[in-house]
């Protein structure tokens with residue numbers, strides 16, 4: 001066999017930034033709190049804006065008659081959006097420093113866009129919640145915090161913006177901090193790290209550079225905080241789960257009997273020699289080899305996309321799951337979950353949807369809607385018949401086949417699923433299993 | 435080797451996406467332009483399915499105005515890796531009167547590719563087209579999904595996109611629909627170049643500094659060629675240049691450069707203050723150019 005690879009060391013390249021930590025950040029703020037300005041400011045101060053973009057910003061700022069640079073222009077998007085003057089969907093912004101690569105999922109903060117916030121938070125390890133220092137904690141802030149807590153985003157930075165408009169007042173900062181701390185008492189996920197930073201996105205205080213106007217603030221700037229986040233510490237660990245995506249059977253002379261199970265490792269790690277069980281067949285075997293491309297490894301770490309072979313010839317196909325012996329997930333045909341509904345067509349008791357749980361798909365029927373949850377900590381509504389767009393609720397489902405799940409609190413990946421409309425094929429909701 | 439802990443998360447994400455495509459679709463195809471992004475895709479696909487072959491063909495929509503170096507490179511790569519290559523020519527659509535060749539100063543065949551692409555999708559009944567687009571390239575791309583559903587007319591409805599949560603990719607479609615898949619959505623230009631360096635991936639020679647006949651217009655460096663319209667007063671010069679992106683000759687501008695190997699290219703990108711698309715002539719035509727083209731079914 002011809003060796004196709006030239007070099008496949010998995011060590012990070014000393015020169016390239018490939019291999020450095022990748023931090024995904026979700027943002028939340030109400031319209032005009034300064035989210036676009038903040039992101040633009042980060043890009044500008046980290047020298048991530050290219051000269052053609054900067055030129056465009058200078059030009060447009062001048063056209064609009066501003067005496068400052070309107071950094072919000074660095075992130076504006078689609079034509080439709082520019083017409084409406086608001087962000088309407090999740091946009092992704094990229095920048096990097098010597099330490100880390102960052103992806104900001106910019107999500108709008110209106111009430112009606114809960115679905116976008118849930119989507120952005122689902123792939124993020126950190127979140128920036130923006131507060132306008134003049135307005136303080138408002139109802140929207142409760143929602144932003146609720147969603148990031150529900151989605152168990154590990155690190156939340158409460159960024160108090162427009163400090164220049166409140167005379168950089170420490171007292172105002174402390175008031176807002178106290179109001180927010182009241183909210184923190186209500187949260188379900190107590191282990192979330194929460195940090196407060198007073199900034200002026202427009203003027204650049206405490207975003208990348210330390211503020212001279214707020215000498216009373218002794219903490220880190222926003223970027224310093226993000227730079228120092230320990231990627232391992234903010235990852236969601238659990239026990240190893242290996243959902244099989246694809247079975248590799250080359251059927252070539254060199255690899256006549258090769259049967260590799262391709263997939264991504266979630267939660268923990270798997271090693272050669274581990275005793276494992278394949279679900280749903282419950283057949284036991286041992287891990288024989290772990291491949292990444294054409295190289296063998298002893299251990300497959302979290303989030304690596306590898307190919308595994310087993311000692312025994314057992315029947316495993318897409319949608320099955322390989323786990324360690326003695327560490328089984330729940331195998332059941334029913335569950336209760338917190339649902340974030342994302343479609344204009346209502347979810348009703350008796351409706352059928354496809355549940356996509358990782359790479360596994362089953363048919364599900366809505367059994368009961370227990371109650372709707374106000375996503376601002378203000379309570380619940382019982383006797384609910386149906387869910388509309390942006391509703392969050394506790395719902396029980398019955399499935400046509402068992403799936404292999406963990407509670408969302410224990411396992412962020414293996415405890416979540418999406419709901420697919422059987423007719424339109426759209427993704428209409430997300431769920432977090434109890 | 436010991437463990438996979440020093441992983442490049444972007445690479446592992448892309449491999450995951452490739453495997454989802456192979457599992458969820460009947461007839462995927464990898465859209466191959468001969469550029470660095472699609473060459474990177476080929477390497478990632480190799481990794482995703484090794485020791486099996488890449489389980490889908492490549493397709494090149496050839497404008498007929500490509501750099502000869504790109505075509506030679508394409509044919510060599512396909513041969514070496516034993517891949518299946520489909521080529522469909524924009525010239526055929528022009529000959530059949532389906533599209534009209536542009537003329538004049540800024541004429542390009544770039545936007546004409548759409549018709550040929552949609553015809554080919556219909557001809558082969560492809561249900562997933564894998565492309566090398568990245569979200570950092572351009573504003574309108576920043577909202578593109580990893581699995582982006584297109585209707586029968588290849589149109590993109592940016593207001594009606596499926597939310598993508600966690601790692602879950604929903605590839606359910608109706609007959610006649612197809613999905614555009616972007617495995618390197620989350621990579622930046624520097625990520626791609628660093629990866630090419632680290633993996634020692636071969637790329638066409640025009641990415642490296644070379645002597646070329648060029649002319650200057652609107653602050654951009656244009657290739658002097660039969661395919662590129664040139665005014666009489668636009669003087670032909672010979673300079674050391676290289677290309678940062680390689681599309682059709684009529685829509686790709688060069689940069690002055692002495693970077694003759696991959697390490698110096700990576701360094702140059704790292705120090706660079708102009709975005710990659712700043713060197714794409716077609717995007718300069720109008721601010722909302724890309725978005726409009728996408729709604730009409732462009733890659």
Ligand SMILES: Nc1nc2c(ncn2[C@@H]2O[C@H](COP(=O)(O)OP(=O)(O)O)[C@@H](O)[C@H]2O)c(=O)[nH]1
Pocket residue numbers: 029030031032033034035036037038072161162163164165199200201202203
């Ligand atoms: N004075 C002051 N104005 C700000 C600050 N941040 C944003 N703004 C202004 O607030 C307005 C809304 O900002 P923008 O970034 O568009 O808000 P978004 O809707 O959250 O993206 C704009 O006029 C900004 O210039 C700040 O720190 N101080």
